[in-house]
Amino acid sequence: MTQRLIHKIALITGASRGIGAAVAKRFAREGAQLILVARSVADLEAIDDEVQKYGPPAVLVPFDLTDLPRIDDFAKSIAERFGRLDILVGNAAILGGLAPMTHILPRIWHQVITTNLHANWHLLRAFEPLLIKAREARITFVTSGITTHPTPYWGAYAVSKAALEMMVKTYAAEVKHTSFKINLLNPGSTRTALRAEAMPGEDPLTLPAPDDITEAFVCLSESTCPWHGEVLQARDKRFFK
Numbered sequence: 001m002t003q004r005l006i007h008k009i010a011l012i013t014g015a016s017r018g019i020g021a022a023v024a025k026r027f028a029r030e031g032a033q034l035i036l037v038a039r040s041v042a043d044l045e046a047i048d049d050e051v052q053k054y055g056p057p058a059v060l061v062p063f064d065l066t067d068l069p070r071i072d073d074f075a076k077s078i079a080e081r082f083g084r085l086d087i088l089v090g091n092a093a094i095l096g097g098l099a100p101m102t103h104i105l106p107r108i109w110h111q112v113i114t115t116n117l118h119a120n121w122h123l124l125r126a127f128e129p130l131l132i133k134a135r136e137a138r139i140t141f142v143t144s145g146i147t148t149h150p151t152p153y154w155g156a157y158a159v160s161k162a163a164l165e166m167m168v169k170t171y172a173a174e175v176k177h178t179s180f181k182i183n184l185l186n187p188g189s190t191r192t193a194l195r196a197e198a199m200p201g202e203d204p205l206t207l208p209a210p211d212d213i214t215e216a217f218v219c220l221s222e223s224t225c226p227w228h229g230e231v232l233q234a235r236d237k238r239f240f241k
Contacts, residue, residue: 003031004222009082009134011035011127013065013119014092016043018192019142022210023089023217024058025050030218032087034058035078037065065092065119066111075126085130087221090120090141093160095197098153109156116160121167131180138221139182141168143231154198165231172229183220184231187213208235215239 010027014020016038024036028051036051038044041062048058059081063070078085096104096112120141131137146154147162165184172182189195191207213234219225220232 003029004218005087006031008032008086008221009035009084010087010089010221011037011078011085012089012091013037013123016040016047018194019187019190019210019213020089020091021047022214023091025054026211026214026218027087027221028054028058031055032221033082035061035085037061037063037074037092039064065123066114068114068118068122071119071122071126075130078127079130083130084133085127086134086137088123088127088131088137088139089217089221090123090139092119093142093157093194095194096156098198099155100153101155104155112156113160113163116157117163117167120164124167124171132178135179136223137180138223138225139180140217140220141182141184143184143186145186145188169229176228181220181225181228183225183227183229185216185220185234186231187234190234 005027010032012020012024012034015024015036024034024047027034033056034051036044036047036058039062044060044062048060051058061074093116094112096108141164143165144161146158147165150158168182168184175182189207190213191204191209195207196204216232216234216239219239220227
């Protein structure tokens with residue numbers, strides 16, 4: 001396999017399972033040095049066992065991204081260790097259950113918005129100096145088709161993803177004259193724990209596995225990535241030419 005991300009330093013959030021874990025393993029095969037963020041130490045270590053089959057151990061960062069002040073400290077530690085960041089994949093997200101908009105518990109609303117939106121803004125802000133030091137920074141945030149089809153009971157999740165899209169598009173416009181490429185990627189219906197939480201009656205075996213969509217993440221992280229400020233679909237034929 002041609003290592004398309006060789007010598008790249010890549011940070012992936014929500015990396016212990018589902019899409020994040022699949023992207024981590026694929027990036028390892030493509031030669032990237034990984035920094036993996038998730039809440040579970042045990043799950044991160046399990047992914048790292050897979051990563052080490054292809055390259056160096058990942059840097060494992062077990063913490064809850066809702067601890068927003070700690071993100072600045074995290075960025076400082078990565079700056080001291082690597083001096084730059086080539087790739088940022090903002091994948092971590094929670095559903096928070098499904099409920100009528102005004103029945104969502106305040107605690108759940110704030111947890112979802114903080115995880116899916118505020119944490120990503122803090123990541124972008126804290127790691128921007130390291131991304132600037134990379135010659136061709138590539139940033140991908142994971143979104144959802146729910147932003148284009150308002151659906152009853154998806155309240156906080158839908159709002160958080162819609163706001164995330166506007167945040168990314170605004171930032172993309174601000175950096176359009178730099179070497180940055182920043183995009184949003186909609187995985188579509190995929191066999192993940194979040195999907196199972198939202199659709200408990202659905203047969204997961206009818207859905208594509210996370211491994212099936214990792215090519216899109218690689219394309220968006222390569223030096224040759226032609227897209228910027230777009231919302232892309234993980235199964236877009238342009239990723240599989």
